[in-house]
Amino acid sequence: MQDHVHIQCSDCPIRHRAVCARCETDELSQLEQIKYYRSFQAGQTVIWSGDRMEFVGSVVTGIATLTQTMEDGRRQMVGLLLPSDFVGRPGRATAAFDVTATTDLVMCCFRKKPFEDLMATTPHIAQRLLEMTLDELDAAREWMLLLGRKTAREKIASLISIIARREASLQPRQPKGMLTVDLPLTREEMADYLGLTLETVSRQISALKKDGVISLEGNRHVSIPSIDRLLEEAGDDSDGGMLV
């Protein structure tokens, strides 16, 4: 569970996208000294809402989710964390949301106090964190439009295009043939993302398949014959995607 492998920051796959993206080599070596890796198995909880948060960190590989749960069990995902995304809030003692590994997960962690100290003296870290937080806020606001106003079909189409976009931005490999994506979430997790039930998710995926908007191989692997068609179904403004 607790790996002690130590990758050089310079070799890190998220070096140029994470909180450390803007750091100079000397700043990086300071981070290097306080970092440690942790691995989590798929399904494992990283932090429980309300727990004391002893570390912050970045997702290196794998996928994690941020969720909120009501007393009666209704759940809403409020964050989908891909490699390079930051977990935790400097200056806050306890976690506000549950963080769960949905795939096997490796995180690059910093104990909170040393990280905060370093942040105070290293503007490049704070700058990057501000930038990332503003991006997340924008994403949250798009997500709010989805939750508040889109139909179930539009929600599904939106989710697939969001995943396609994020996948494309992570691997600089330009898709040669038809665009394909792997859904990193179960139907239930998609439902929690979209504010739907898992049955509705399943029905709408079937409907999109029947209408030729997507095709499936297995439950997770999606092919997209026309990204424009998909974006249209998502109800986004024509160029909202920026994909391609």
Added chain:
Amino acid sequence: MQDHVHIQCSDCPIRHRAVCARCETDELSQLEQIKYYRSFQAGQTVIWSGDRMEFVGSVVTGIATLTQTMEDGRRQMVGLLLPSDFVGRPGRATAAFDVTATTDLVMCCFRKKPFEDLMATTPHIAQRLLEMTLDELDAAREWMLLLGRKTAREKIASLISIIARREASLQPRQPKGMLTVDLPLTREEMADYLGLTLETVSRQISALKKDGVISLEGNRHVSIPSIDRLLEEAGDDSDGGMLV
């Protein structure tokens, strides 16, 4: 429309809550030099989504909203801006959302470029902005739970308690008798906040009134006999409010 009144920062009502909260007197005087006030009438648009954003700034008095609109006219509010809230995103050229004054509004503005330059040399501003952005992100995530999983009745109860909480935090006056709040939004604006139609908003407000959870004087003024009862109706965890 374009006021040229110039308030001293030291006399500013939002001095200790806005982006400038952490500034020392010398930093404040630098801000003082580049700031200017602008007034907007109720209903007026401050910025259109997609427009070039030539300024950033803080709400001084009044209320503004951030909204997103789909091609077919569906609208979702994604931000409710009260005094001290920040508008605009340093480092971004065009606005991502519509900003509208819902009451008469006074903003303390900074042209974007000078503000960004100042931010680069004044960590106190960037620090405070990060803190505010993280708070907004948390609020957005609570809002996502509301949009995705709460019933219409819970949404209304949540909105009223959110407004009560924010009003309470703005005026340090502890409420002596029964808690009362003024809804700063029309039924339609509430609907856009909550992802509902205005008819459903109206019906649920009537229902809460009939059940004694709230009482109304006029359309805007709400009295809350029991804040605990209201929070219960909102579906929030018992102590979610922190009010009182």
Added chain:
DNA sequence: CGCGGGATTGACATAATTCAAAGACCGTGG
């Protein structure tokens, strides 16, 4: 006094949920 923009209320339509059953997929162990 009457106008007009909100707001309320009613009747009906419908998208999404709920409850239930059956099917597919995947790893495990015989």
Added chain:
DNA sequence: CCACGGTCTTTGAATTATGTCAATCCCGCG
């Protein structure tokens, strides 16, 4: 290798919350 069990997924039928369309009401204001 195949059978088994469990989990995830699909599909169906009935229910319900919310949306839609439309009429009326209310209240502040010229």
